[in-house]
Amino acid sequence: MSLERTKPLLLPLAALLVFELWIRLAHLQSDSLAPPSAVLAALVAALADLSIPIATRDTLLAAFAGLAIGSVIGLALGIAFGISRVLDRLMEVTIEAIRPIPSIALLPIALIALGFGYRMEIVIVAFACVWPMLILSRTAVRGIEPRLMEVSRALRLTPVQRIIKIIIPAALPRIFVAFRLSAGIALIVAVTVEIAINPLGLGAGIMLAQQALRPDLMLAYLVWIGAIGYGLNLVLIVVQHRLFGRAATAGAGS
Amino acid sequence: MSAAAMIWRIASFAVAAGFVGLWQLIANLKLVSPVFLPGPDRAWAALMRGFASGDLTSKLVGTLEHMAYGWLAASIAGIALGALIGSSRLMRIYIAPSLEFLRPLPVSAIIPVAIAMLGLTEGMALFVIAFGAIWPIMLATIHGFAAVEPRLYEVARALQMSRTAVVFKIALPSALPDILAGMRLSLTVALILSVVCEVLAGLDGLGHWVLLSARAFRSADLFAGVILLGATGYVTSVAMSLAERRLLAWQSTR
Numbered sequence: 001m002s003l004e005r006t007k008p009l010l011l012p013l014a015a016l017l018v019f020e021l022w023i024r025l026a027h028l029q030s031d032s033l034a035p036p037s038a039v040l041a042a043l044v045a046a047l048a049d050l051s052i053p054i055a056t057r058d059t060l061l062a063a064f065a066g067l068a069i070g071s072v073i074g075l076a077l078g079i080a081f082g083i084s085r086v087l088d089r090l091m092e093v094t095i096e097a098i099r100p101i102p103s104i105a106l107l108p109i110a111l112i113a114l115g116f117g118y119r120m121e122i123v124i125v126a127f128a129c130v131w132p133m134l135i136l137s138r139t140a141v142r143g144i145e146p147r148l149m150e151v152s153r154a155l156r157l158t159p160v161q162r163i164i165k166i167i168i169p170a171a172l173p174r175i176f177v178a179f180r181l182s183a184g185i186a187l188i189v190a191v192t193v194e195i196a197i198n199p200l201g202l203g204a205g206i207m208l209a210q211q212a213l214r215p216d217l218m219l220a221y222l223v224w225i226g227a228i229g230y231g232l233n234l235v236l237i238v239v240q241h242r243l244f245g246r247a248a249t250a251g252a253g254s
Numbered sequence: 255m256s257a258a259a260m261i262w263r264i265a266s267f268a269v270a271a272g273f274v275g276l277w278q279l280i281a282n283l284k285l286v287s288p289v290f291l292p293g294p295d296r297a298w299a300a301l302m303r304g305f306a307s308g309d310l311t312s313k314l315v316g317t318l319e320h321m322a323y324g325w326l327a328a329s330i331a332g333i334a335l336g337a338l339i340g341s342s343r344l345m346r347i348y349i350a351p352s353l354e355f356l357r358p359l360p361v362s363a364i365i366p367v368a369i370a371m372l373g374l375t376e377g378m379a380l381f382v383i384a385f386g387a388i389w390p391i392m393l394a395t396i397h398g399f400a401a402v403e404p405r406l407y408e409v410a411r412a413l414q415m416s417r418t419a420v421v422f423k424i425a426l427p428s429a430l431p432d433i434l435a436g437m438r439l440s441l442t443v444a445l446i447l448s449v450v451c452e453v454l455a456g457l458d459g460l461g462h463w464v465l466l467s468a469r470a471f472r473s474a475d476l477f478a479g480v481i482l483l484g485a486t487g488y489v490t491s492v493a494m495s496l497a498e499r500r501l502l503a504w505q506s507t508r
Contacts (some may be wrong), residue, residue, distance in 0.1 A: 006454060007347050007348055008347065008348065008350075008351030008352060010348060011348050011349060011352055012352050012355075031370050032367065032370035032371040033371075036460060065284060089262045089265070089409070090262075090265055091266070091268045091269060092262075092263075092266045093263075093266040093267050093270040094269060094270040094273055095267065096482070096488070097270060097488075098484070100482035100484050100486075100487030100488040100491060101449075101480060101483060101485075101487060102442070102445050102449060102483055103446070103479050103485055104448045104449050104450055104461075105449055105460075105461075105479075105483040105484070106480065107453070107464075107465075108291075108464040108467065108468030108476055108479075108480075109468070109476060109477075109480065111468050111475070112289070112290055112468045112473065113290045151327050168486075176494055179305050179436050182458075187360055189360065190361040190505070191360040191362055191363055192360065192362035192446070192450055195362050195363070195366065195450070196362075196364055196450050196453050197453065202363075203362070203363070203408055205343060206363060206366045209366070210367070210369055212368035213370075215370060216365055217454060218370065219367070219368060221363075221366075222363050222364070222366075225359065225360060225363045226356070226358075226363070226370040227358050229358035229360055230355060230358050230359075232358070233358040237292050253308075
């Protein structure tokens with residue numbers, strides 16, 4: 001068993017080792033590559049001098065704020081469209097016209113309207129997070145067992161009560177899947193905005209390292225951003241298992 | 255399309271037109287400064303002017319080229335690598351986990367590394383777009399290969415088919431729905447990364463156009479560019495669905 005578990009690790013470790021040896025033996029001086037040991041040293045140094053922790057805080061702050069705003073808007077619209085077929089059909093063309101706009105295309109608009117900083121990044125992240133939330137929660141609400149809706153009618157629940165007591169609990173597992181998806185998107189969009197233009201957070205950090213011709217620091221940022229993405233995904237999967245058990249992940253696909 | 259669906263469609267367009275009217279009203283009343291928000295009339299005029307002078311046309315072609323080259327390269331490489339890894343149990347054990355680990359990495363973080371290696375060039379953009387777009391395709395191919403009905407493999411063994419024959423006659427056709435889904439996902443990634451690369455490297459394309467317009471506070475041109483980007487996203491995704499329906503027509507039983 002332990003052997004089986006180590007197998008997937010062999011390839012990356014071997015690759016790192018070969019890489020390290022190649023750079024050391026060839027005495028490579030490069031603006032774009034650095035041996036893994038130097039990358040590790042740069043990562044430790046940047047963690048110790050708090051530049052990476054501060055950048056991480058900035059990025060995650062913007063990503064989560066955008067995620068929260070986008071999720072709430074997407075969820076509200078998704079539930080409304082899921083309940084009311086009429087509303088859904090009336091809004092169809094409008095939604096289909098706005099949805100394909102790549103979130104990053106809003107960057108210049110947000111830039112002239114809000115300037116550099118958190119607000120502009122949060123708006124773009126929120127825009128990107130609305131869509132998966134809207135579409136998946138709409139499907140989730142439509143997929144609710146019709147008898148539950150009959151019960152709510154028999155109990156004469158008010159629309160607000162119906163949403164809070166029946167619809168949200170029944171659709172929650174699938175809504176959480178949408179939330180997990182959105183969280184991944186939020187991080188990606190936040191980092192992308194920072195790399196493209198916003199002088200803030202991890203994306204700006206990695207660009208700065210590149211411009212300062214510090215390949216070790218740049219690759220250290222890359223590794224760290226990857227670790228954050230992986231960690232965020234892992235945490236959300238664990239939370240999902242805890243809250244909803246295996247049933248929820250079965251429908252989530254990969 | 256039935257009469258009822260037609261009426262809903264028209265009503266839906268009417269609602270969208272209502273929103274455009276509202277936008278015009280807000281712009282006319284100058285509720286938002288025209289520096290940030292041009293009316294739809296001005297945005298449309300800018301769009302027509304851009305096409306008439308050929309400026310916008312060449313930018314659109316530039317973005318479409320970046321997108322298409324990167325996406326095609328990613329599709330070919332992704333399907334080939336995915337087929338290679340997916341058809342071998344050994345590779346699945348040793349390589350697939352490393353790929354899953356890399357999946358949540360925000361791909362835009364590779365941009366600084368690509369800039370350091372290749373400079374602010376078309377080659378850099380091609381590399382970044384292809385690198386970003388390859389993941390969904392490759393992982394979908396691996397997944398599709400793993401999910402092939404085992405009895406089909408048994409038939410192949412009974413017929414003593416060679417490994418290439420198994421890949422081309424059995425695995426690829428039955429993995430096709432997964433592969434096409436991955437390619438559709440990649441299309442969006444390719445568009446976003448094209449825009450980001452154009453913004454960063456000043457390459458000829460809509461990303462560069464919207465950024466320059468924003469810097470010069472020419473909001474009508476900026477909105478014209480964003481509208482075109484939205485249209486690009488919409489048209490490519492519709493084209494992809496048509497191709498998908500066409501290619502999967504033989505699978506009507508599913």
